[in-house]
Amino acid sequence: xxxxxxxxxxxxxxxxxxxxxxxxxxxxxxxxxxxxxxxxxxxxxxxxxxxxxxxxxxxxxxxxxxxxxxxxxxxxxxxxxxxxxxxxxxxxxxxxxxxxxxxxxxxxxxxxxxxxxxxxxxxxxxxxxxxxxxxxxxxxxxxxxxxxxxxxxxxxxxxxxxxxxxxxxxxxxxxxxxxxxxx
Amino acid sequence: xxxxxxxxxxxxxxxxxxxxxxxxxxxxxxxxxxxxxxxxxxxxxxxxxxxxxxxxxxxxxxxxxxxxxxxxxxxxxxxxxxxxxxxxxxxxxxxxxxxxxxxxxxxxxxxxxxxxxxxxxxxxxxxxxxxxxxxxxxxxxxxxxxxxxxxxxxxxxxxxxxxxxxxxxxxxxxxxxxxxxxxxxxxxxxxxxxxxxxxxxxxxxxxxxxxxxxxxxxxxxxxxx
Numbered sequence: 001x002x003x004x005x006x007x008x009x010x011x012x013x014x015x016x017x018x019x020x021x022x023x024x025x026x027x028x029x030x031x032x033x034x035x036x037x038x039x040x041x042x043x044x045x046x047x048x049x050x051x052x053x054x055x056x057x058x059x060x061x062x063x064x065x066x067x068x069x070x071x072x073x074x075x076x077x078x079x080x081x082x083x084x085x086x087x088x089x090x091x092x093x094x095x096x097x098x099x100x101x102x103x104x105x106x107x108x109x110x111x112x113x114x115x116x117x118x119x120x121x122x123x124x125x126x127x128x129x130x131x132x133x134x135x136x137x138x139x140x141x142x143x144x145x146x147x148x149x150x151x152x153x154x155x156x157x158x159x160x161x162x163x164x165x166x167x168x169x170x171x172x173x174x175x176x177x178x179x180x181x182x183x
Numbered sequence: 184x185x186x187x188x189x190x191x192x193x194x195x196x197x198x199x200x201x202x203x204x205x206x207x208x209x210x211x212x213x214x215x216x217x218x219x220x221x222x223x224x225x226x227x228x229x230x231x232x233x234x235x236x237x238x239x240x241x242x243x244x245x246x247x248x249x250x251x252x253x254x255x256x257x258x259x260x261x262x263x264x265x266x267x268x269x270x271x272x273x274x275x276x277x278x279x280x281x282x283x284x285x286x287x288x289x290x291x292x293x294x295x296x297x298x299x300x301x302x303x304x305x306x307x308x309x310x311x312x313x314x315x316x317x318x319x320x321x322x323x324x325x326x327x328x329x330x331x332x333x334x335x336x337x338x339x340x341x342x343x344x345x346x347x348x349x350x351x352x353x354x355x356x357x358x359x360x361x362x363x364x365x366x367x368x369x370x371x372x373x374x375x376x377x378x379x380x381x382x383x384x385x386x387x388x389x390x391x392x393x394x395x396x397x398x399x400x401x402x403x404x405x406x407x408x
Binding site for chain 1: 187188192193194195196198199200201202203204207208210213214215217218220224225228230353354355356
């Protein structure tokens with residue numbers, strides 16, 4: 001970690017990290033505390049600090065992947081998704097269970113966008129994404145909204161690249177199933 | 184591939200996740216106060232002083248509250264029970280600039296400047312070359328023999344927004360006691376914003392101020408005779 005920190009010499013990236021800290025730190029802490037307390041972690045206040053520290057280490061590591069020219073909503077979604085993912089990892093450690101990803105048939109992006117018909121289903125898509133398991137929705141967010149590579153997403157979420165591919169495929173399939181249930 | 188569809192899906196993803204977190208935060212009863220150890224670690228991660236001490240009531244404000252409470256008990260009307268609480272800055276990002284304001288929309292309209300300030304301390308070598316004292320702003324400018332300048336401006340807390348170029352420069356926060364100084368630095372100009380609960384205060388300089396000079400300026404702002 002020390003050698004990584006020493007590599008942050010670009011002043012514009014530095015000011016971006018400080019901007020993110022000033023703008024989002026308090027909400028990051030609150031979100032982590034809310035989730036860890038809900039999960040029943042006994043030391044959730046201190047654990048939430050670890051979550052936010054880990055989040056900023058990851059934000060700093062992938063700072064060049066963040067597009068700061070997007071809307072505030074998109075930036076906020078990205079930052080809080082990192083906290084959500086780190087909170088999940090903290091809860092997982094506490095509960096000692098593991099995720100096993102199954103093999104998924106891959107739907108191409110062309111096929112996915114044709115079938116989702118998002119111009120007609122926009123509000124419904126938002127609602128379904130909100131209620132999806134976050135391991136899929138957060139992976140989709142990093143992949144599509146942030147245009148991050150599979151390798152970057154794997155590093156950010158602390159999972160294997162194979163798991164990233166699986167979650168993207170499974171996420172698309174799940175979303176299509178959820179939309180088709182309603183239509 | 185239909186790019187419009189892809190862009191719309193990207194937007195839906197961000198919208199959905201932002202809404203989800205906002206709903207959770209709305210339910211959340213936790214505060215964001217952290218341990219000193221956390222801020223020490225964050226300072227190492229980010230590389231800047233990020234510690235924000237809890238805002239304590241100043242002695243003056245405490246006395247104001249006690250007096251107001253006593254007046255209320257006797258049935259007297261009280262206005263502006265507590266006026267001197269230092270406000271947090273609000274930072275808003277626009278297309279071409281960053282806007283900083285202390286106008287949080289929660290206070291009664293400003294009365295204008297009833298107590299013009301002046302600087303009792305300026306860095307060595309600087310002399311005052313101009314001043315303007317008006318109802319809604321007070322302005323002084325100082326210059327040294329090298330042509331470097333320091334200007335000081337006092338504004339009302341409301342109806343003011345400070346704009347900085349969004350593409351250039353960088354921001355840092357300097358914390359001094361209860362005061363957070365919002366610092367925005369460019370190659371040839373350095374800007375410092377803070378408030379004392381009554382007025383918005385601003386220094387612009389052509390050379391970066393040392394921490395020592397900045398603290399002395401803040402500590403030696405006095406009401407003009």
